[in-house]
Amino acid sequence: MIDVPRIRAMHPALAEGFAHFDGAGGTQPAESVVAAIADAMRTAVSNRGTNFEPARRSGEIVAAARSAVADLLGADPAGVVFGPSATALTYLVARTMALGQGDEVVVSRLDHDANVRPWGQTGATVRWADVDVKTGELPVDQYADLVGPRTRVVAVTAASNAIGTVPAVASIARIAHAAGALVYVDGVHATAHRPIDVAAMGADFYVTSAYKWSGPHYATVVADPALWETLSPAKLLPSPDHVPDQFEFGTLSFELLAGVTAAVDHLAGLAPSPGDRRSRLAASMAEVVAYENRLLDRLLAGLAANDRVTLCPAPADRCPTVSFRLDGQAPAETARLLGDQGICVSNGDYYAAEYFIAAGLRDSGGAVRASIYHYNTEAEIDRLLAALGALR
Structure with missing residues (x-):
């Protein structure tokens, strides 16, 4: 308790x-998040590198944050991408998928607009999953008619930020995967309130924001590293060309990443128990x-x-x-x-x-x-x- x-x-x-x-x-x-951010800013930290200690420290902060998020979501640390907000990261993924004429995306009327508009602005045809406003549910059966051979992405929330509904994401994902579509899950609201296992959920991508679970204003989207490898983002010529770094534009906020790790540790300590x-x-x-x-x-x-x-x-x-x-x-x-x-x-x-x-x-x-x-x-x-x- x-x-x-x-x-x-x-x-x-x-x-x-x-x-x-x-x-x-x-x-x-x-408080542990505030302290971690302050400590990172009080300590000598440089851009990532291996030649001197402050540069090595920043690399350690990034690695620790990837590991923490992986533990929180049941993900692979090598597939953890950070960014300023869930909205920005969803736009990043939507644009990088190069969707367009002939493609279809399925979005829901239960979702936050950050998991709706980025997909509709790709040029793909949008198909709508309707919410039952009398019950607040997102019926699964409709997805059998909505998802087809042209469907590239099914975007759905893990929990409604408006009324709290927890859709049957795993069932929706099975329908999407049977048609060869990817599933992009908005976990911004759910992560603060439920244990999360992205594999069990069937999420190919899962996005969440740390400030919704006692952390700083920073966000992450996770996916299998092999899936990230299939995408080629527009980026600067000298910037990294490997996963996950190539999806993170500019210098990461090392102090906020220290806060992300502290926020995950905070959640892990809410009900003290043994184990990893x-x-x-x-x-x-x-x-x-x-x-x-x-x-x-x-x-x-x-x-x-x-x-x-x-x-x-x-x-x-x-x-x-x-x-x-x-x-x-x-x-x-x-x-x-x-x-x-x-x-x-x-x-x-x-x-x-x-x-x-x-x-x-x-x-x-x-x-x-x-x-x-x-x-x-x-x-x-x-x-x-x-x-x-x-x-x-």
Whole structure:
């Protein structure tokens, strides 16, 4: 079981007293992450090389971060590529695939726009997987009709950042792979809330951002090194021409990579257990799922008891993220009034534009989102519910 007071003490920003239900937009960093970044910037570090110690240190930082991400996701360190954001990395992969006329891509209306628009802007024909707005589910059966011999990529989220839905990615991937298509999985929201195994999921590419799991604003996309070898990115002539370095443009942020490693180690230590880091991550994240689900049940029960709240439907298998509207009040106003009380929630479409268009809510302001993270508490849930009950 995770020790929540201990974990909260590891996040210095929580001392300010805000109730953070904005984790889907970004979490507060752990103290160990802050320290790792500061230490990397206080220590002599040069661009990677072997001639002198500061250059060797930077190489060690990069190698450590690749190893950490590989443990977090069940990936090969040699297939870990870093970049400034999940959006930037998805654009990188989409452009490097050289899709175009005659190719097809399948995207979903449940996804964040960062896993939709980059594929639609390649010139390939876009085919849409629809979300069932009455249940919040992404039906798998439709993919049998959507995926065909011209399908090059199926892009799908591992968890909706809008309503928390966890699609059956492995089943979707089997359909895609049977047609010879690749599967690009947006794991930005899921990684903070679930143990991740990219191979079991059937993800050919999996992208995630460290700031969604107590880390710095840096991102990574992982794939089998052999798959990366089939792609040839546009790059500078003198830059590396080997995987994974050829996909990382310019000098990497060594200090942020030190923070990425620290964030993975933080997650691995949430529920202390024996074994290697991959095993400890699995144990910790299993406890995170159990704890966050208890908080989610408390939140959902409280929202259901408020007759002014209308929930955006979502299935039982979901991450702890809820979108709702308060009758008679614009979502932006609800979020502002809660914010005035130190309760941090999001409003709008949170870049999940296609979901809110399908639900008929985007033009009227989208919804209010409360996203639970493992440093939240029952007292904070009750604080949010009480504040909502008092809004007029």
